[in-house]
Amino acid sequence: MMTIQDEVGVLTLAGIAGVALVFLYVIHGATRKADAARVEARAGAIRKWFFLGLLVLGAGVTAATLAPFPIPDQQASAGTRHVVDVVGHQWGWRLPPGPIEAGIPVEFRVTSADVNHGFGLYDSSGRLLAQTQAMPGVTNRLVYTFARPGRYRVLCLEYCGLVHYGMSAEIVVSAAGGARP
Ligand SMILES: [Cu+2]
Incomplete structure (x- = not known):
């Protein structure tokens, strides 16, 4: 069974692989001079969507994991017996x-x-x-x-x-x- 740490580890590796692929794509494209402008525009678009995706993922993970967070309000008693x-x-x-x-x-x-x-x-x-x-x-x-x-x-x-x-x-x-x- 995968623990949450394993899942986060796999997600991290997938994210790193995604970033590496974008880099490889840009490097590959940039070596052909005539295409440089087209590749730059394409890379800009990928970067924008990648950033938006990360933003949505980050907000989703934060919302999903903060609710069961076991740390209560630090300024007031939790009112437990x-x-x-x-x-x-x-x-x-x-x-x-x-x-x-x-x-x-x-x-x-x-x-x-x-x-x-x-x-x-x-x-x-x-x-x-x-x-x-x-x-x-x-x-x-x-x-x-x-x-x-x-x-x-x-x-x-x-x-x-x-x-x-x-x-x-x-x-x-x-x-x-x-x-x-
Ligand atoms: Cu100690």
């Missing part, structure tokens, strides 16, 4: 104790006590679920709903010094109603 204050520091995470309930949107309010860190939320198989920056003096809000109970990990996604790799914490997610996994 679960609020978890997270502080990253060299080198660890301060998280409130106690389980989080599955199936309910959780608002992580993430900041840092010293330098920039990356708050990365992973499932038990090491898959990245959501992330935001942990920045000193700024609180970033990240809303995530855990689909099922279990043990999740927080790892740092921003190189922040000597023991960056040691910035790991566990989040326990209980079943709806509060039973621990």
Whole structure:
């Protein structure tokens, strides 16, 4: 199965191939002197349509991917029942104790006590679920709903010094109603 990264990779290669073909066409045409003006006009037309196509593609991809973007309004509380204050520091995470309930949107309010860190939320198989920056003096809000109970990990996604790799914490997610996994 193709992941979204693979799809974007293929699209990027196709785009690069398209640009390369236009270049080859123009170079090929420009070597015959008599046709230079005609080729230039043709290349101008191709460039215009290519640019318009890119514009439409860019707007389409932006519209399609911004809607499920997991980052809520940063200026106001997301109004969720679960609020978890997270502080990253060299080198660890301060998280409130106690389980989080599955199936309910959780608002992580993430900041840092010293330098920039990356708050990365992973499932038990090491898959990245959501992330935001942990920045000193700024609180970033990240809303995530855990689909099922279990043990999740927080790892740092921003190189922040000597023991960056040691910035790991566990989040326990209980079943709806509060039973621990
Ligand atoms: Cu860090």
